[in-house]
Each structure stands twice: as structure tokens, then as C-alpha cells.
Amino acid sequence: MRAHYIQHVPFEGLGSMAPWLEGAGYAVTRTRLFAGESLPALDGIDLLIVMGGPMGVNEEGAYPWLIEEKRFVGEAIRTGVPVLGVCLGAQLMASALGARVYPNAVKEIGWFPVEGVPTGGDANAFAFPSSTEVFHWHGETFDLPEGAVHLAGNAACRNQAFQMGRSAIGLQFHLETTLASAQAIVDNCRGELVVAPYVQSEAEILGAPIDRYGAINGLMADVLTYLTIRTT
Numbered sequence: 001m002r003a004h005y006i007q008h009v010p011f012e013g014l015g016s017m018a019p020w021l022e023g024a025g026y027a028v029t030r031t032r033l034f035a036g037e038s039l040p041a042l043d044g045i046d047l048l049i050v051m052g053g054p055m056g057v058n059e060e061g062a063y064p065w066l067i068e069e070k071r072f073v074g075e076a077i078r079t080g081v082p083v084l085g086v087c088l089g090a091q092l093m094a095s096a097l098g099a100r101v102y103p104n105a106v107k108e109i110g111w112f113p114v115e116g117v118p119t120g121g122d123a124n125a126f127a128f129p130s131s132t133e134v135f136h137w138h139g140e141t142f143d144l145p146e147g148a149v150h151l152a153g154n155a156a157c158r159n160q161a162f163q164m165g166r167s168a169i170g171l172q173f174h175l176e177t178t179l180a181s182a183q184a185i186v187d188n189c190r191g192e193l194v195v196a197p198y199v200q201s202e203a204e205i206l207g208a209p210i211d212r213y214g215a216i217n218g219l220m221a222d223v224l225t226y227l228t229i230r231t232t
Helices: 017-023 065-078 088-096 179-192 202-206 210-229
Strands: 002-007 027-032 047-050 083-086 101-116 132-142 149-153 161-164 168-171
Touching: 017 027, 017 210, 047 065, 047 088, 047 210, 065 083, 065 088, 083 088, 083 210, 088 101, 088 132, 088 161, 088 168, 101 202, 132 179, 132 210, 168 210, 179 202, 179 210
Parallel strands: 002 027, 002 047, 047 083, 083 168
Antiparallel strands: 101 132, 101 149, 149 161, 161 168
């Protein structure tokens, strides 16, 4: 089995997903778009993971590779390849499926809860906990693509997670975050840590108890298990 991930900046990697994939028996490959690498053929990819990044999905002039990436992600979803999008990755999924992506009313940076949305007993939908504190770093949001199932939201950002069909899930937040990856994004993006209602300080972000990372990493493992088991 092969898992392929798309990386937009060097400081946003797989985090807790790396050991999960290794333990599940996946060979892992990647495309580093920031380094000018080309996207592969979809043939032979059993799981596609689209990572985060500070750029916006509509900045095609500054990042022309976004055009081909959105086509690639859309094709993967439509052909039934299991797809997981994280933050920018979720926004790319939404855009590829024809939904609007735009600035959110507020930036959300740090540890804030999201609430699972009841899915009406849909057996194909992933069930998020009623409330769980997760790691955020985003300033944009998206409308739900037509036919998508709304999975999670909160007061700061209504559309925090969605599912498309049986095999594609987009997460606006970061369940893969480890202490090391939190430090990396703070080191590279600390200029965004300005006083605002949903922006925590560097000390608040990095001072989170270690068991909080364990909780979100466990939930990410549940998402990956759900995507891969339900589509094999």
C-alpha cells in the first residue's frame, strides 16, 4: 500500500500521521510543491494526504502550482481515492469540488474546541466527538461543497470539517500536531500571533499539556482508520 502526501511548506509535515502510516504498513511518498516537484500519477496511490500551508487557495498568481493541484485533488476525490485534507488541504478539497474559499471573519490560532455535528444517522459519515479541543492555525474558511456532509464546527468558524462520499474528509484544524510540529509552525509564523479573540499567545500554544497532543493524535488515527478501512 502507498500513501502519498502533498507538502506546501517544509515546516508542515505529517506529524503524528507518520508513525501511524508506518505501523499500518504504508510506503510513504511525497510531493514538495515548494521545491518545484511535480505531482505523480494517481495510479498506485491508496491514500492521498493534502497538508497545510500559509498560502491561500486563490493565490494562483503567486503559486501557479495551485491550479494543477486542485485538478489533481478533485480527480482523486471523484475517482474514489481516499483523500484527507488538513487546513489548506481541506480548503483545496472544497475549492476543487466547486465551493467558495474566502477569509473567515476571524483568524483562529491556538487550542480551541470544535463540536461534532449530528449526521442524522448516516452510516457512511465519520462521527466527531460532541466537543474536543484541537489545534488551529487558519484565517480562511470555505462553503460546504454540494453533497458534502458537515462534520464539525464552532463559534469562530462554522465549517470546520466535512466529508465527501465514503472516502474524502477535510479538516480545517490540525489533529496531526505534535509538540515538535507546533514549535515549527510557531517558529515560522509567529508574526501572526497578534492579540485577537481567537489568537492565543506563543506561551499558551506551546504550554498545552502533553496529553492534549495524545488526544488529538488519537482522533487523527481514528480518522485515518475510518478512511482506509471503509474504502478497501
